[in-house]
Amino acid sequence: xxxxxxxxxxxxxxxxxxxxxxxxxxxxxxxxxxxxxxxxxxxxxxxxxxxxxxxxxxxxxxxxxxxxxxxxxxxxxxxxxxxxxxxxxxxxxxxxxxxxxxxxxxxxxxxxxxxxxxxxxxxxxxxxxxxxxxxxxxxxxxxxxxxxxxxxxxxxxxxxxxxxxxxxxxxxxxxxxxxxxxxxxxxxxxxxxxxxxxxxxxxxxxxxxxxxxxxxxxxxxxxxxxxxxxxxxxxxxxxxxxxxxxxxxxxxxxxxxxxxxxxxxxxxxxxxxxxxxxxxxxxxxxxxxxxxxxxxxxxxxxxxxxxxxxxxxxxxxxxxxxxxxxxxxxxxxxxxxxxxxxxxxxxxxxxx
Amino acid sequence: xxxxxxxxxxxxxxxxxxxxxxxxxxxxxxxxxxxxxxxxxxxxxxxxxxxxxxxxxxxxxxxxxxxxxxxxxxxxxxxxxxxxxxxxxxxxxxxxxxxxxxxxxxxxxxxxxxxxxxxxxxxxxxxxxxxxxxxxxxxxxxxxxxxxxxxxxxxxxxxxxxxxxxxxxxxxxxxxxxxxxxxxxxxxxxxxxxxxxxxxxxxxxxxxxxxxxxxxxxxxxxxxxxxxxxxxxxxxxxxxxxxxxxxxxxxxxxxxxxxxxxxxxxxxxxxxxxxxxxx
Numbered sequence: 001x002x003x004x005x006x007x008x009x010x011x012x013x014x015x016x017x018x019x020x021x022x023x024x025x026x027x028x029x030x031x032x033x034x035x036x037x038x039x040x041x042x043x044x045x046x047x048x049x050x051x052x053x054x055x056x057x058x059x060x061x062x063x064x065x066x067x068x069x070x071x072x073x074x075x076x077x078x079x080x081x082x083x084x085x086x087x088x089x090x091x092x093x094x095x096x097x098x099x100x101x102x103x104x105x106x107x108x109x110x111x112x113x114x115x116x117x118x119x120x121x122x123x124x125x126x127x128x129x130x131x132x133x134x135x136x137x138x139x140x141x142x143x144x145x146x147x148x149x150x151x152x153x154x155x156x157x158x159x160x161x162x163x164x165x166x167x168x169x170x171x172x173x174x175x176x177x178x179x180x181x182x183x184x185x186x187x188x189x190x191x192x193x194x195x196x197x198x199x200x201x202x203x204x205x206x207x208x209x210x211x212x213x214x215x216x217x218x219x220x221x222x223x224x225x226x227x228x229x230x231x232x233x234x235x236x237x238x239x240x241x242x243x244x245x246x247x248x249x250x251x252x253x254x255x256x257x258x259x260x261x262x263x264x265x266x267x268x269x270x271x272x273x274x275x276x277x278x279x280x281x282x283x284x285x286x287x288x289x290x291x292x293x294x295x296x297x298x299x300x301x302x303x304x305x306x307x308x309x310x311x312x313x314x315x316x317x318x319x320x321x322x323x324x325x326x327x328x329x330x331x332x333x334x335x336x337x338x339x340x341x342x343x344x345x346x347x348x349x350x351x352x
Numbered sequence: 353x354x355x356x357x358x359x360x361x362x363x364x365x366x367x368x369x370x371x372x373x374x375x376x377x378x379x380x381x382x383x384x385x386x387x388x389x390x391x392x393x394x395x396x397x398x399x400x401x402x403x404x405x406x407x408x409x410x411x412x413x414x415x416x417x418x419x420x421x422x423x424x425x426x427x428x429x430x431x432x433x434x435x436x437x438x439x440x441x442x443x444x445x446x447x448x449x450x451x452x453x454x455x456x457x458x459x460x461x462x463x464x465x466x467x468x469x470x471x472x473x474x475x476x477x478x479x480x481x482x483x484x485x486x487x488x489x490x491x492x493x494x495x496x497x498x499x500x501x502x503x504x505x506x507x508x509x510x511x512x513x514x515x516x517x518x519x520x521x522x523x524x525x526x527x528x529x530x531x532x533x534x535x536x537x538x539x540x541x542x543x544x545x546x547x548x549x550x551x552x553x554x555x556x557x558x559x560x561x562x563x564x565x566x567x568x569x570x571x572x573x574x575x576x577x578x579x580x581x582x583x584x585x586x587x588x589x590x591x592x593x594x595x596x597x598x599x600x601x602x603x604x605x606x607x608x609x610x611x612x613x614x615x616x617x618x619x620x621x622x623x624x625x626x627x628x629x630x631x
Contacts, residue, residue: 032420033405033418033419033420033421034418034420034421034422057434058418058419058480058482060418078480078482078483079479079480079481080477080479081418081479082478082479089476090477092477093474093476096474096477097474103477105466105480105481107481107482107483107484108404108438108481108482108486109434109435109438109483109486112433112434112435113435116435128438128486128489128490129525129526130485130486130489130490130513130525130526130527131485131486132525132526133510133513133516133525134481134510134511134512134513135466135471135509135511136485136511138510139471139509161526188420188422188431189406189407189420189421189422190406190431190433190434191406191420191433191434192433192434193433194433195433195435244421244422244423246422246423250423251417251421251423253612254616254619261613293623294623295623295626295627298623307426307427
C-alpha cells in the first residue's frame with residue numbers, strides 16, 4: 001500500500017485533484033452532511049472528471065451537483081436529502097431515470113461497515129442481521145453479490161450477515177485544521193469521517209487552517225487521519241460552505257435555499273453550477289463572488305461565538321535522564337562518570 | 353380559553369408521551385426531535401438524546417437541520433462515530449426508543465422510505481434507508497409518526513422491518529425479542545400492534561376525527577379496538593415549548609417552505625436594492 005511520507009504536501013485544490021484523481025476511480029466522501037468537502041468536490045466538477053464511482057452515506061447537495069455534472073456514473077449510498085420533499089423530482093431521480101446513473105442502496109450502518117472492514121484490512125465484517133428481510137439486502141444493484149453474504153458463526157453455528165470490505169481509490173475530507181504533512185484534525189460530528197478516510201488508498205484533504213505540527217502534537221486526540229494516508233493538503237478557508245464547521249461557520253440557509261430552488265429543474269441547476277462552480281477558478285473566488293452578490297455582512301452572520309473545548313493537559317515533568325549539568329539523578333552519576341564506569345566494567349568496544 | 357394548536361403540535365405532544373424518564377432515545381430531525389425535546393422539558397428530564405452521527409447527550413435548543421447538526425446544541429457528552437452508535441449502543445441493546453417518520457407502511461408496520469413506484473421504474477426515489485432499518489430493527493421500541501405518508505397493502509420497496517409477516521417472524525429473522533414498532537401516530541389517530549398477530553389496529557382518534565375517515569386511508573380491513581381513546585389536546589405549556597423550540601415544526605412543511613421562501617425573497621430583494629444604491 002502506497003504511503004505518503006512527505007512532510008510538506010501543501011498544494012492547491014486544482015493541483016490535488018489533477019495529481020491524485022484519475023477518471024474511472026472510486027472514491028468516498030469522508031464527511032457526511034457536516035463539514036462537507038465542497039471546495040474539493042467542486043474541483044472534480046471543474047476538471048470534468050468522468051466515470052467516478054462514489055460512496056456516500058447521506059448526500060445533502062454534493063450528490064446532486066456531481067450527478068448533474070456527469071462526474072459519477074456509479075453511486076453507493078444510504079440517504080439523499082430531498083429539498084422539495086417527496087413531491088418534486090430531484091436531480092438524483094433525473095440522473096437515474098434519464099442518464100442511467102447506477103445506484104446501489106445501502107443502510108448507513110452497512111455502508112460505513114464496508115469502509116470499516118476495508119480500513120482494517122479485513123475481507124468482511126458482521127453487521128446487524130435483522131435487516132436481511134429488507135429489500136436493501138434482497139435486491140441487488142450494480143455491485144451484485146459484492147455487498148452482503150450470510151456466513152456461519154464458527155462459535156455458535158448461527159447465521160451472521162456480513163458486508164464486504166472496500167478500499168476506494170481516494171477519499172475527500174474537509175477538516176478544521178491540519179499540518180503540512182497532512183495530520184488532519186476534525187471535531188463536531190464524527191459520523192463517517194474516520195472509517196471512510198482510513199478505508200481509502202489515498203486521502204485528499206482540505207482544511208480551514210494550516211497549523212504548525214506543534215499544534216497537532218498538543219492535541220493528538222483530535223487527529224482523525226494520520227499523515228501517512230494523506231496525499232495532498234489544501235488550505236481552503238470556507239471550504240465546506242454552505243455546510244457548517246464547528247468553530248468556523250454555521251450552515252448558510254439562504255444559500256441553500258437558493259441552491260435547492262435552482263435544482264428543481266435541470267436548467268436551473270446547470271445555471272447554478274455554471275455560476276458557482278465553473279464561473280469561479282477556486283474557493284477564494286467563490287467567496288469573493290458570494291460577498292459581491294450577497295454582501296460581506298451576510299457571510300459574517302455565519303461566524304461563530306467561541307465555545308472552546310477545555311484543553312486536555314498532556315503535561316508531565318518532562319524530566320530528561322541527564323540534567324543541564326549532564327548529571328543523572330536516576331543513576332546518581334554524571335555523564336563522564338557513566339562513561340568511565342562503562343570503561344571500567346569492560347563493556348566498551350574499541351572501534352580503532 | 354380554548355387551546356388552539358396545529359396538527360403537527362398535536363403529533364409532537366402525543367409522541368413525546370412515548371418517552372419515559374431516564375430512557376435513551378435515538379432521533380433525527382423534525383417532529384421526532386421536537387417530541388424528544390418536549391419530553392425532556394416536561395416529564396422526562398433525564399432522558400438522553402443521541403443521533404447516529406455520533407452526537408450523544410445533546411440538549412438541542414433548536415431543531416437540527418440534519419442528524420449531524422452540532423450547531424443546535426451547546427455541547428454534548430460523548431462524541432463518537434456512526435459505527436460506534438450502531439454497534440456499541442444500538443446492537444448492545446441500550447436504546448429504549450427510536451422515532452421514525454413514515455413514507456409507506458403496511459399492516460405489520462414494515463416501512464418504505466426508498467422508492468415510490470416499482471424501484472426499477474420508479475416515480476420518485478425518496479430519501480433512502482439511512483439509519484432507519486437498524487434503528488427500527490434493534491431499538492427496544494419504535495415510535496412512528498406519519499405526516500404525508502400512506503398506508504399500503506404492499507410496499508413498493510421494503511426498507512425498514514416492522515413485524516415482517518406478523519407473529520414471531522420478526523424475531524425469527526434475527527431482531528431482538530420484544531422489539532418493534534409500538535405505536536403509529538398520524539394526523540388523524542393513533543395505531544398500535546396486536547400482541548400476538550402483530551397486526552396494526554386503530555387504538556385512538558384525534559378529536560373530531562371519525563373511524564370512517566381513517567378507514568378511507570387504509571386499504572385493508574382495519575381492526576379497531578373496543579376501547580377507542582381520544583387523543584389528549586396539547587396543553588398551552590406544551591404548545592409554547594414546541595413553538596419556542598421549533599416554529600418550523602409547528603407550522604408544518606408546506607407553510608415552512610412558503611414562509612422561508614418569502615423571507616429569502618425579501619432578503620434577496622434587499623441585497624439587490626443595496627447594491628443598486630452602491631453603484
